[in-house]
Each structure stands twice: as structure tokens, then as C-alpha cells.
Amino acid sequence: MSVEQLTVSPSPHIKDSHTTKEIMWWVFAALVPALVVSVYFFGWSALRVSLLSIFFCVIFEFLIQRFMLKVSTTICDGSAAVTGLLLAFNLPSTLPTWMIIVGAFVAIAIGKMSFGGLGKNPFNPALVGRVFLLISFPVDMTSWALPFSSEAFFGVDAKxxxxxxxxxxxxxxxxxxxxxxxxxxxxxxxxxxxxxxxxxxxxxxxxxxxxxxxxxxxxxxxxxxxxxxxxxxxxxxxxxxxxxxxxxxxxxxxxxxxxxxxxxxxxxxxxxxxxxxxxxxxxxxxxxxxxxxxxxxxxxxxxxxxxxxxxxxxxxxxxxxxxxxxxxxxx
Amino acid sequence: MKLKTFRIGGIHPAENKLSRAASIEDAGIPTKVMIPIHQNLGAPSKVLVKKGDQVKVGQVIAEPGGFVSAYVHSSVSGTVSGIEDVTDVSGYRRPCVVIDVEGDEWLEEIDRTPELKRECKLEAKEIVEKIRQAGIVGMGGAAFPAHVKLSIPEGKKAEMLILNGVECEPYLTADHRLMLEHAEEILIATQVLMKAIGVDKAQIGIENNKPDAIEKFKTLLSNYAGIEVVPLKIQYPQGGEKQLIQSLMDKEVPFGGLPIDIGAVVMNVGSVFAVYEAIFKNKPVFERIVTVTGKSVAKPCNLKVRLGTPISYLIEKAGGAPEDTGKVISGGPMMGKALTLIDIPVVKATSGVLLMRQEECERHEESACIRCGRCVTACSLGSVPYLWSREIDQGEWEKAEADHVMLCCECGACQYACPANIPLLDKIRVAKNKINQIKRARSQK
Structure with a gap:
């Protein structure tokens, strides 16, 4: 040990092991059982909606932070992924892709980033996205697939x-x-x-x-x-x-x-x-x-x-x- | 049985009491000691010796500079080589009496035999005066002069003496070992103190992770009327003065008030042991028990140390500083101070030396507050650290003051709990400083 290299900082010197990132990924992990059941009942289209929603939520957060706000990106903290998955959980499995993208955009851009990003948004971003879609596209948002009726990945024609x-x-x-x-x-x-x-x-x-x-x-x-x-x-x-x-x-x-x-x-x-x-x-x-x-x-x-x-x-x-x-x- | 504890909040960090089984060992005497003149909370003491003076162990080398101040005694015998500015725990350079050690010659009136004494014929006033003479201060870390606490102000009445044997800081075991090895002395001194403040009731609060110490006291208590030992829930900051009083008496010290306002007098067990030595052995405070510990430390131990001994000397006694040491802390990991140098002298309030590994001591990058509320849940004083943090960021000192930021006891539980790594306590300290300045400016108007 070299004395010149001693770290000096005010107390406390220890920290609880929970971090924001860990919390977010735990929430994500806790949603996985429900996702698995959903895929079982609604087929691959459930996975399609989830992946698209997560992907676009993360992408929108990245793009806004990188090119509009010009700040370092926080997509690794898992919060955008959680928002994406929660948004998907609130959608019918038959929803067209472009509507999912609109929902993801509203959730992240309007529901979250416009208020200043993680921690600043007054409303749950996934619900902002969901309610926007529900009010804008009431028919598509209330056409629910019957369980086991859709086999295709793009199962838009499910009963x-x-x-x-x-x-x-x-x-x-x-x-x-x-x-x-x-x-x-x-x-x-x-x-x-x-x-x-x-x-x-x-x-x-x-x-x-x-x-x-x-x-x-x-x-x-x-x-x-x-x-x-x-x-x-x-x-x-x-x-x-x-x-x-x-x-x-x-x-x-x-x-x-x-x-x-x-x-x-x-x-x-x-x-x-x-x-x-x-x-x-x-x-x-x-x-x-x-x-x-x-x-x-x-x-x-x-x-x-x-x-x-x-x-x-x-x-x-x-x-x-x-x-x-x-x-x-x-x- | 449900253990007593404080009303709200609290955290439970890993206890890591590595040195709990290590008996107290004599650290020996270094070749040179540096005894800081100002070791107590309150007014600085005044030096009585000068370069070239011969001193003996236990001799007064500084006298109080006011009522809230304390005597300082030499911990060694030898020649004063000067009054020098030496970096202390705070990181500032402060005057110290530097003594070159020659032999180990004690003042004659000090009784060095281990014989247990019980008879105390002193009156209450005389007891307090003897405690003042011995330079006893709060040895749990606050270093508040003991005679001030024991001088009950006009119009106030003490109801209960509380012994703080909680030691809720992780790693530290100095009080634990002291209670195990000197329980009888502590109980005798407790009776003396009860007489000094005129109460017939005393409680020893001990965190439930020290069952052996609790047991030890219980077996002895039958001979000591009015003293009780109370096991407390393992919850930080159980040993905070306000928290401990609430756990034991179910009363709250009023904001801005003192424990005596609700009839409580709290003494750390280390200070109580010092009272025993002062009253029965004529021995002033010039040594104390210090835990030297850390996950990589070869031999975590509890040492009996002469004040003024450099911390580097203690680290050698514990097997030397490990390669991976990144931070050296005086005290525990929650409230201790990180040292800038390792040859800083041990003072009356030094309860431990903790060597942290490099990877343990790095702070992580701060991220946005996610309003999880963990800081609110962790705070035992009912505060709102997240809100303070926001007010402080915006420089709204008055708002922070109105939201009782001055209540903060700096236990660090909020910052410990924060998942976003926000340095909440750093900010609170800045605010407390700022508000004190504002208050001073106000009173000058």
C-alpha cells in the first residue's frame, strides 16, 4: 500500500448492494413468467409484440439522448426495457407493428424523456403509451386474440x-x-x-x-x-x-x-x-x-x-x- | 420476544465483527507519541508544558479552556520534544504535544494493581469533579466532556442513566470486548454515576449481536440494584444517542434540545470504564481500547493503546497494512473518518481503525433519483433526504432548514440505502454548514 494513494471521502464508507440498474433488471426478470405464459396462450405473436416494444423503447431513448439531448445514454439501466415490456403487456397480441412503434414513441419520448428522463416523469410511461393507443386506435386496441388461435409469428389473422x-x-x-x-x-x-x-x-x-x-x-x-x-x-x-x-x-x-x-x-x-x-x-x-x-x-x-x-x-x-x-x- | 428498538427507519449493514473473539491486548509503547491538545467537543484546552519538560504517565499536559473543555494527560513518560502542528483525524494540522518516550514511569498516586475496588465515599459533586480532573470525554466518538453531561442544569432532573453498549457500527468490537472483560468495573462505575446524578435507575443498552456480553452482565446484576441490561434489535443506528433513548425510554429528545430535557443521561461504556479507573484507581484517560480490523487484515484485534500513538504503529501490531488497502478509516465504516495519512495519533474518541480494500472503497457513479423512497424509509429521525437533496441542489437553504435538515445526525443510513448512489449525506453536510452561516449572520443583525 502506498500512503499517497489512500482514498479519502466523507462517510458513509459502505453502500447497500442495491443499485438502480439491479432494481430495473429484477423488475424485468419478474415479468418474464407472465411473458412465458403469454407466449403459451397467444403464440409467437406475444413474443413479437414484446420484442418490438422493448426494441423501440430502447432505441427511442437512445436516439433522443444521443442526438437531441446530446448526453450519455442510460439505456443500460434497464428502465427503458422495463417500460417496453410493460407497454407490450398492455397491448393485444394482434396489434400491427406500426402501432407498437407509435406506442413506444409516445411512452418514451412524451411520457418519459420530455420530462427530463428517468426519475422526472410524473406518469407511468408505459401507461401513457397504452392510453394514447387506446384512445387513438380503439378498435385495434380492443381486438383480443382468443388463446391458442394464432400460430403464426405475425398472427394478425387470429380469431x-x-x-x-x-x-x-x-x-x-x-x-x-x-x-x-x-x-x-x-x-x-x-x-x-x-x-x-x-x-x-x-x-x-x-x-x-x-x-x-x-x-x-x-x-x-x-x-x-x-x-x-x-x-x-x-x-x-x-x-x-x-x-x-x-x-x-x-x-x-x-x-x-x-x-x-x-x-x-x-x-x-x-x-x-x-x-x-x-x-x-x-x-x-x-x-x-x-x-x-x-x-x-x-x-x-x-x-x-x-x-x-x-x-x-x-x-x-x-x-x-x-x-x-x-x-x-x-x- | 420482540426486541426493543427505535420507532422508525434503520438499516442493517453486514456486521463484519471480525475481531469479536480477540481479547484485549496491550499494544505497547511507541518511541514517540503526539498528543493532540484539542481532543474534545467544545473549547480547546490550554497547553501547560513546553519543550524540554520531563513528564510522567498521567501528568496533566493541558488544562480546560472553559467549562465545556477537558484536561489532557500524558500517556507516556519522557521528554517533551516540542509543541508541533500535526495532521489529525480531521485532515487539518493542529497543535500536538510531542513526547520522546523514556521508560514507563507513572505518577505515584495511580493504582496499577488489577484489584477490584467498590467503596466510593465521595459526594456527588466530588465525583463529577474527579471525572473532570481525569479528562473523561464521550469515548464512543463524540468526545463530549463527561462532567458537563453529569452536571445536571438548574431546573432539570435526571430520571435514568443510560449506558451505551450498542456498538452498532459494523466491524468495531472495542466496547464489546471491554464489556466482556471488565463488566464488573463498568457496573461499579455505573453505581457511582447513578449517585453523581441522583438517579436510582440505570439501563445498559446492548445490540443483540453481543449475547455473551448481555449474558455476562445478567449474571452479575443481582448484586447491583437498579441496573438493568436491555438487549436491543440489531439495527443501525441503534447506538445514536437519540435513537438509543427512544429505544429504551420510548421518549423523543425534543428538536434542538438535549437528552436531559427528558431526563436521560447517556454514557458510552468506554467512558464508564474510564470513570471506574478515575474514581478507584486515580487513573486519568490516557489510554483506550481500539479495534484494528479489515477484511484483508492479517490479525484483526482489540488493542489497549496509549493516546498519541500513531495509527501506523497499531496497523503494524495487526500484521501490517495489506497490499490491497485503499482506505484507512478512523472509526467504523458508517460514521468514521477516512484518513489522509496513517501516522495520525490515536485520541480519546478513536474507537477503531478500519482498513478497507481498494475495491470496497470506490464510490460508484451517481445516477438520477428514481424516487424509490429508500432514504425516507432508512431515516430514523423521520426526515426526507430526497427532498433535502433537491432543495440543496437548487440552493434553497431556507427551505431545507424549514424541512428540518438540521435534525440530521449524519448517521449515513440514507446514503447507504440509495440505489442511485446519490451522495445525500455530503449534500446534507454542505447544507448544515451553510445554514449555520446563515444563522450566524441572522444573529449578528
């Missing part, structure tokens, strides 16, 4: 059908009773054997990924539990009031994007509150809004809108919910 929530919404508008609707069994909903966005269908796979993230302490339980708990509570209350008009809580949990939203979208650190109590309020808000939109709104599914609305409230929540400073008494 399509409505999602469970879509069927129920339409049925109720026609005055049908829920017991008279032909819904898939709870078992196939749990596994993911139903039409839907490619990543949201398998509650089981998403649950496994979510538990892995909780176990690795990448996310905390507060948002998922508050979100899903509120959704179950509201669904149960209305269902007990009128079981023929309001869906059972388990269907709310398994059909649609509740699991994906609660474990992977609402827990996005950048766009959720900093404190534990803030996260609980955020989760409850997501749950309430999801239920209200699904049940009383124009759209059959409300997870994306609920999370985006709550994203907008995050600065307010963070301002109001703060830990009490040690030894400071409120006057």
Missing part, C-alpha cells in the same frame, strides 16, 4: 373475442344478468386462458413475479395490498348488495389488469409516493378508481386510468404525507 370485463360490461348494458353470461371458469382466468392484453391474463404468473419482487425487497407490500384490498372490498360490498348486477371480487381480481397494475405498474417508484402511508393512500385511490371506472364508467377496464389519475396526485400526497421529524411536536 378475436372480447375480454371478460368487456363481455360483462356489454351484457349488463343489454340488461343481462351476470349468471346468464358465459364467462370462462375461474381456473382458466387464474391461469390466463382468456382473451386480454398479452401480459395481464395470467394472474398466477404475475403473482409469482410480484412475490419475487416483494421477497427481494424491490417493492414493498403497501401499494399492491392497498390496491387489491380496496378493489376486493368494493367489489364484495357491491356484489353482496346485488350479485346479478355487480361482479364477484375474485373476477375483478383475476380478469383484467388488476394484478399487473397492482404489482408492476402502480409500484413504479418514480410515479408513486415516497412514504409508506402515502403509498397506502395511493393504493386505495387506485383500487377505488379502478372499481368505479370498471363498474360505472364507459370503459370496461379502468386500471390504466386509475393509476394515471393517482400518478397525478402523487406530488400532493408527498406534500401532505411526510414522516414526523424526530422530536418535533406539531403545534
Amino acid at each position: 378475436t373475442g372480447a375480454t371478460v370485463l368487456g363481455m360483462v360490461k356489454e351484457g349488463i348494458m343489454q340488461g343481462k344478468l351476470i349468471s346468464a353470461m358465459a364467462l370462462p371458469s375461474l381456473k382458466s382466468m387464474f391461469a390466463g386462458n382468456m382473451p386480454g392484453s398479452l401480459g395481464e391474463v395470467s394472474a398466477l404468473a404475475l403473482f409469482i413475479g410480484g412475490i419475487a419482487l416483494l421477497f427481494k425487497r424491490i417493492i414493498s407490500w403497501h401499494i399492491p395490498v392497498a390496491f387489491l384490498g380496496t378493489l376486493i372490498f368494493m367489489a364484495l360490498s357491491f356484489n353482496l348488495y346485488n350479485g346479478e348486477r355487480f361482479l364477484a371480487p375474485l373476477i375483478h381480481l383475476l380478469a383484467g389488469g388488476a394484478m399487473l397494475g397492482a404489482f408492476f405498474m402502480a409500484t413504479d417508484m418514480v410515479t408513486s409516493p415516497m412514504t409508506r402511508w402515502g403509498q397506502i393512500i395511493f393504493g386505495i385511490g387506485c383500487g377505488v378508481l379502478t372499481y368505479l371506472i370498471r363498474t360505472f364508467g364507459a370503459y370496461p377496464e379502468g386500471v390504466s386510468f386509475a393509476i394515471l389519475i393517482m400518478n397525478a396526485l402523487v406530488p400532493l400526497i408527498d406534500k401532505m404525507i411526510r414522516p414526523r421529524p424526530f422530536g418535533v411536536v406539531k403545534k
